[in-house]
Structures are given as structure tokens and as C-alpha cells.
Amino acid sequence: MITDAQVERWLREDLGHHDVTNQVPGETEGRLVAKESGVVAGLEAATAVFDYLGVDVVERLEDGTVVEPGADVLRVEGPAREVLRGERVAVNLAGHASGIATRTRKAVDAARTESETVRVAATRKTTPGLRDLEKRAVVAGGGDTHRLDLSHMVMVKDNHIAEMGLEGAIERFADRTSFATKIDAEVERVADAPRAAEAGADIVLLDNMSPAETQAAVEEVIDYEGVLAEASGGITLDDVPDYAATGVDVISMGSLTHSAPSLDLSFRTGD
Structure with missing residues (x-):
């Protein structure tokens, strides 16, 4: 959910202390228009910006909708000054989120050429302050959010293993988590995959392995009931x-959020 506090921060950053640029009288209409094909997202955030400014959003597409160039994504009506004040923030948020949704959809479509069940997931490599927006965009593109924050799941990373050993780290965290909290253990060698499963990991993360190595590791943990790769x-x-062809259950990609180019959107008024 987008809060007024978030919108206030976004607008304060853009408007500054003395906005003369948008001192335009009268009422107007505005349209957010796609300039390239893609999957739209972030429209809840864009709507929240206009709502905060007292501008009516009279029409908008659902997040996850595929659009072609020229499509109206969102339409507004209201005081010209407020429409123009919200324009850039709304475009930036929707363009950024739509870029993530579009990249995610491409990844999911690519995975479906080999597997109908593998999930394409995001990571915590998100922009500070925009994680909610970016994770929602991943979902709009057909992806999985993965954990939203550190409280959602324990990930046993290389630094934990360096300090406590693989089995030791899994055991320590298992003793300190709720029964409802899953443990995802990172391994970098095929031989360590069954060790992690045997030690009690719910998910074995096969890190920086080639597809061939990944498939070999999947075969090592497939007999551990309930353990995901x-x-x-x-x-x-x-x-x-x-x-996707290796048999893994999840493919996690930081690039869904940190490397997605914005979808090209344009805001037009008065037509």
C-alpha cells in the first residue's frame, strides 16, 4: 500500500520550495501514454500521487496489462497546476515499475520454453525506499517476490558459512526461527548441495553454478522430500x-530489479 508519507517525500523532492513552473490556471485532462510495447505496472503509485494532489484518475489499466505504443495507460482530470505537478513523479514511478514488469515477463516467457513450473523470482537487490513498488512490479510481470525483507526467510550466505560452517550455520538458525520460517542455504559446489539438504535446509540455493553443475546438484537433492532447488x-x-531445463524449482535474478530499463511513457495534457 502506498502511503501519504511516501507520496509527500516523492513530491517534495521534485517540487522543491518554490514551484513556478506549474503555476498554470484552469482545469485540464491528462493521459499517460505508452511509447513502446511492454507490461505496465506502478499504476497504483501513480494514482496515489494524483489522488494526493486532488486530481481525479478517471481511467487506468490493471498492472500486468500488455500494451502497445500509443495505448492510454491512465487518464486524469483536475486543476491544471496539480495535474502538472504530479506528472513527472507519476511518469517516473510508472515507467520504472513497468520496466521491471516487462523484464520479468520476458524472463518468465523464456523459462516457459523449458518448464511450466519453475518460478522466476526477484531478490533484495532493490532501490532503497522503492522495494514495495519494485516487488509489486515483479508480480505484475508474472514473477515471484522471493522474501520481502530479512524477517520472511533465513538465508544462509557465504559469510555465515565462513563463520560457522554450513551445517553449523543451518543448525544455529533453525534453533532461532519459527516453525513457519524457511531456511534457504547457499552452496557453491555440487557436493555441498546434499549436505545442505541433509542439515535441514528447506531450499538449497545453487549459487554461480553453470547449467550443467546446476543440473547435477538438482539430482543430488531431488530425493530429499520437500526440499526446493x-x-x-x-x-x-x-x-x-x-x-529452467535443469529441473530447479526457482530461478532468482537480481537483474529483474537492478538492471531493468524504464518503459518509455509520456504524459500529455489538453488532447
Whole structure:
């Protein structure tokens, strides 16, 4: 949910202390228009900006909708000054989120060429202050949010293993978490995958492995009931089909959020 406090911060950053640029009288209409094809997202945030300014959003597409160039994504009516004041913030938020949704949809479509069940997930490599927006955009694109924050799941990373050992780290965290909290253990060698499963990991994260290594690791943990295999580490859109074919349950990609270009959107008034 987008809060008034978030919208206030976004607008304060853009408007500054003395906005002369948008001192335009009268009423107007505005349209947010797609200039390229993609999957739209972030429209709840864009709507929240206009709502805060007293501008009516009279029409908007659902997040996750595929659009072509020229499509109206959102339409507003209200005081010209307030429409123009909200324009850039709304475009930036929707363009950024739509870029993430579009990239996610491409990754999911690539995965589906090899597997109908593998999930394409995001990571915590998000922009500070915009995680909610970015994670929602991943969902709009057909992806999985993964954990939203550190409280949602324990991830046993390389630094934990360096300090406590693989089994030791899993045991320590298992003793300190709720029964409802899953443990995701990162391994970098095929031989360590069954060790993590045996030690009690719910998910074995196969980090920076080639597709061949990933498939070998999946075969090592497949007999552990309820244990999922997750591939991660520098996976690109071009790589997704190869990893989907390995039998992993999840493909995690930081690039869904940190490397997605904004979808080109334009805001037009008075027509």
C-alpha cells in the first residue's frame, strides 16, 4: 500500500520550495501514454500521487496489462497546476515499475520454453525506499517476490558459512526461527548441495553454478522430500531457458530489479 508519507517525500523532492513552473490556471485532462510495447505496472503509485494532489484518475489499466505504443495507460482530470505537478513523479514511478514488469515477463516467457513450473523470482537487490513498488512490479510481470525483507526467510550466505560452517550455520538458525520460517542455504559446489539438504535446509540455493553443475546438484537433492532447488548468481535473460531445463524449482535474478530499463511513457495534457 502506498502511503501519504511516501507520496509527500516523492513530491517534495521534485517540487522543491518554490514551484513556478506549474503555476498554470484552469482545469485540464491528462493521459499517460505508452511509447513502446511492454507490461505496465506502478499504476497504483501513480494514482496515489494524483489522488494526493486532488486530481481525479478517471481511467487506468490493471498492472500486468500488455500494451502497445500509443495505448492510454491512465487518464486524469483536475486543476491544471496539480495535474502538472504530479506528472513527472507519476511518469517516473510508472515507467520504472513497468520496466521491471516487462523484464520479468520476458524472463518468465523464456523459462516457459523449458518448464511450466519453475518460478522466476526477484531478490533484495532493490532501490532503497522503492522495494514495495519494485516487488509489486515483479508480480505484475508474472514473477515471484522471493522474501520481502530479512524477517520472511533465513538465508544462509557465504559469510555465515565462513563463520560457522554450513551445517553449523543451518543448525544455529533453525534453533532461532519459527516453525513457519524457511531456511534457504547457499552452496557453491555440487557436493555441498546434499549436505545442505541433509542439515535441514528447506531450499538449497545453487549459487554461480553453470547449467550443467546446476543440473547435477538438482539430482543430488531431488530425493530429499520437500526440499526446493534454487538457481541464482548472474543469470541473464539469455541464460534462463538453460537453467529452467535443469529441473530447479526457482530461478532468482537480481537483474529483474537492478538492471531493468524504464518503459518509455509520456504524459500529455489538453488532447
